[in-house]
Amino acid sequence: MTRRLLLLGSAFLLIALGLAWGLEARHPEPVALTPSLTGYVEYCITCHADLPVISPSHPVETFGCVLCHGGERLALEADLAHSSMRGGGNPSALDVVEESCGGETCHGGTADDERDHIQRVQTSIQVTYTGAITSLRYTFGAQPDLLPFYGVSAVTDTSLPSHTGILQLLAFDPAMESSPALQAFGQNCLTCHIGGLPAAGEQYQRLSGCVACHSPASGEQQVHTLTTSLSYTQCNACHNRGNYDLRSMTFVERSDQAQTRLQEYYQPIAQFTRCEYTLDCVDCHTRTEAMGDGDLHASKADSQYIQCQTCHGTPSALPLTRTLSDPDDIAFRLAFLTPVVDLQLGDTILITEQGEPLWNTLVLPDGTYQLVGKATRQFFSFRPVLGSDCTQTGLDQSSASCHACHAMDR
Amino acid sequence: MDRLSRRDFLKLLRQVLLALSAALGLGMLARFFSRQEATSRPTEFDLGPASAYPVGSRTILPEVPAVLLHTPEGFTALSLVCTHLGCTLEENQDGFNCPCHGSRFGEDGSLRGGPATRGLDTLRLEQKDDRLLLYTD
Numbered sequence: 159m160t161r162r163l164l165l166l167g168s169a170f171l172l173i174a175l176g177l178a179w180g181l182e183a184r185h186p187e188p189v190a191l192t193p194s195l196t197g198y199v200e201y202c203i204t205c206h207a208d209l210p211v212i213s214p215s216h217p218v219e220t221f222g223c224v225l226c227h228g229g230e231r232l233a234l235e236a237d238l239a240h241s242s243m244r245g246g247g248n249p250s251a252l253d254v255v256e257e258s259c260g261g262e263t264c265h266g267g268t269a270d271d272e273r274d275h276i277q278r279v280q281t282s283i284q285v286t287y288t289g290a291i292t293s294l295r296y297t298f299g300a301q302p303d304l305l306p307f308y309g310v311s312a313v314t315d316t317s318l319p320s321h322t323g324i325l326q327l328l329a330f331d332p333a334m335e336s337s338p339a340l341q342a343f344g345q346n347c348l349t350c351h352i353g354g355l356p357a358a359g360e361q362y363q364r365l366s367g368c369v370a371c372h373s374p375a376s377g378e379q380q381v382h383t384l385t386t387s388l389s390y391t392q393c394n395a396c397h398n399r400g401n402y403d404l405r406s407m408t409f410v411e412r413s414d415q416a417q418t419r420l421q422e423y424y425q426p427i428a429q430f431t432r433c434e435y436t437l438d439c440v441d442c443h444t445r446t447e448a449m450g451d452g453d454l455h456a457s458k459a460d461s462q463y464i465q466c467q468t469c470h471g472t473p474s475a476l477p478l479t480r481t482l483s484d485p486d487d488i489a490f491r492l493a494f495l496t497p498v499v500d501l502q503l504g505d506t507i508l509i510t511e512q513g514e515p516l517w518n519t520l521v522l523p524d525g526t527y528q529l530v531g532k533a534t535r536q537f538f539s540f541r542p543v544l545g546s547d548c549t550q551t552g553l554d555q556s557s558a559s560c561h562a563c564h565a566m567d568r
Numbered sequence: 569m570d571r572l573s574r575r576d577f578l579k580l581l582r583q584v585l586l587a588l589s590a591a592l593g594l595g596m597l598a599r600f601f602s603r604q605e606a607t608s609r610p611t612e613f614d615l616g617p618a619s620a621y622p623v624g625s626r627t628i629l630p631e632v633p634a635v636l637l638h639t640p641e642g643f644t645a646l647s648l649v650c651t652h653l654g655c656t657l658e659e660n661q662d663g664f665n666c667p668c669h670g671s672r673f674g675e676d677g678s679l680r681g682g683p684a685t686r687g688l689d690t691l692r693l694e695q696k697d698d699r700l701l702l703y704t705d
Contacts, residue, residue: 165581172585179596182596194649217655
């Protein structure tokens, strides 16, 4: 009996070892990478060697994969290797971005060294969605004025002093609203902020977190690329895709089929000037407008401040400029990250009313200006309003004022 | 030849199974140990004879990466790993710059511009039998 058990045990042992060997042999031979920043071996490129380097600022031999993505660095089995990845395949998802992209030397630094990207984004209108929530609550009688109280999530301004006086926003809870319209708004529309996943449906497709803007892809299509050369099409992934029906609280996709960039840029009833459809959005709008300036704002209108006069000036004043004399000027850093111009000390560039450098512009010796498209690398030249035939007073700088004379026929 | 008894056959079979299991187990162990973490980066570099680097020379050592300076005061080796996040620096006309985030360093390793907050690290050098040895640890 004992001998028979020993024989059976030997057979089982052999079968078990054989199965284990077979399973083990199915794994690929590991390819090791030791990123200089971590010093820890990781085997991710065993399967992912074909992925492009995500950006020139994040070379894989320096950063590796795990520092940003998480995951089990020595696992060769896909499910195990991916089991602890941050944000699934998207480490820039805002609920994990601090862990993935933060840190004082990366994107979680201080406002003083202009590395507080994560903090600024978390308080930006693109994340809080405050303007929409406030205006809808005001419209449907839930609050008597347009003072901002709610965001998609609760958020506190930690970068004091606050220039807007808005120190915190509470989390908007549609269940607490008595208006059916506001309840429907909460149910249908809160996905329209870059912190959340988009609603189901092709018309809503976009990415979430940092890559909502900084990936050249959108929707379900994903590419392993980050960019600061944002084409207008990237902005259009959220903006300009349709309208919101306040009666049904639903999104109505554009029905027109844009054939040209001119049509694609704006919806049919909108007016625009040449530069508005020739340039990309980021050629004029600044990073603080899009990514936030660290303060909580009441609405998009409250945080966007670039106007025509920012670049063109008024009939009585030239636009603001700055001659670059400090090699540590933020303009050089921005130009380095989006290398479409070769800025030099001594160059004079346009700046915004808040002092932000429009680093892709240049004041030319003849008094005209040059702008290089951040995505297209196209050169554009333009003139100041001062000295032109323009008869506007310069007091009204809404786009309608300029559209009155400069709107393009469609 | 004597006919193998049933008992001997079973004994032989058991021994064969155990031997095969042992071989398989040893093979798996060998495979496991062959997969230990790749050897870490070298921390010692033999730069060859010191006489190969005349006074006034400035030699880029890409395999380290570092730059070896030979001044009248002696040899100095500066790491060409950016002190910000560890990218390998590139040489330019008046020093080094980081291709990742734009930090700038002078020829002597001094910090010229961020985001790095300190100059380049000096690496340990030793001279043995006229050979220069460089250590990165």
